[in-house]
Amino acid sequence: MSCIFCKIANKEIPSSVVYETENVIAILDLSQANQGHTLVMPKSHYANILELPDNIASELALATVKVAKAIDEAFHPDGINILNNCKEAAGQTVMHVHVHIIPRMKDDGIEIELANNEGKYDLSSICNKIKHYL
Ligand code: AMP
Ligand code: ZN
Numbered sequence: 001m002s003c004i005f006c007k008i009a010n011k012e013i014p015s016s017v018v019y020e021t022e023n024v025i026a027i028l029d030l031s032q033a034n035q036g037h038t039l040v041m042p043k044s045h046y047a048n049i050l051e052l053p054d055n056i057a058s059e060l061a062l063a064t065v066k067v068a069k070a071i072d073e074a075f076h077p078d079g080i081n082i083l084n085n086c087k088e089a090a091g092q093t094v095m096h097v098h099v100h101i102i103p104r105m106k107d108d109g110i111e112i113e114l115a116n117n118e119g120k121y122d123l124s125s126i127c128n129k130i131k132h133y134l
Contacts, residue, residue: 003045003094003095003096004094004096005041005045005094005096005098006045006096008025008027009025009041009042009043009044010043015027015028016028018038018067018070019040019063019066019067019070020043021059021063022043022059023042023043023044023055023056023059024040024041024042024043024056024059024060024063025040025041025043026038026039026040026041026063026064026067026101027039027041029100033100033102033110034077034102034103034104034105034108034110035075035103036071036074036075036077036101036103037100037101037102037103038067038071038100038101039098039099039100039101040060040063040064040067040098040099040101041060041096041097041098041099042056042059042060042097044056045096046096046097047095047096047097048086048087048092048095048097049084049086049097050086051097052097060097060099064082064099064101067101068080068082068101071101071103072103075103077103077104077105078104078105078106079103079104079105080101080102080103080104081100081101081102081104081110081112082099082100082101082102083099083100083102083112084097084098084099084100085100
């Protein structure tokens with residue numbers, strides 16, 4: 001497997017490990033969008049969040065919250081974004097699922113902007129469509 005995050009999880013290439021459990025590892029993102037920018041990922045290879053079995057999803061979520069709290073204590077950011085890019089169209093560049101924890105400071109220049117389409121869609125039909133698969 002040539003996946004770079006598999007190699008990191010297997011300690012075949014170095015990284016700055018901030019936390020790990022049996023199935024999950026958290027490392028500093030090389031890009032450091034802000035100081036403390038961390039990636040949390042399963043040690044086993046899953047391409048994206050849609051492939052995760054429940055037990056790994058739970059461990060990933062727990063580790064993400066735990067590390068986010070530690071980053072908050074360590075750097076006292078003004079805010080934190082927790083985000084996952086799922087598939088190329090959503091901005092995923094490394095095809096091994098990972099969650100970004102990005103500490104945010106007021107006016108840090110990072111832009112994550114969502115369109116406001118309030119009133120455009122029929123919310124009850126959207127709601128029913130999703131519920132059908134749950
Ligand atoms: P994404 O666009 O969500 O797939 O994010 C991939 C992230 O992985 C980027 O923020 C990169 O900076 C980061 N990254 C790529 N290679 C490494 C590496 N070897 N160690 C740490 N972070 C990495
Ligand atoms: Zn992988």
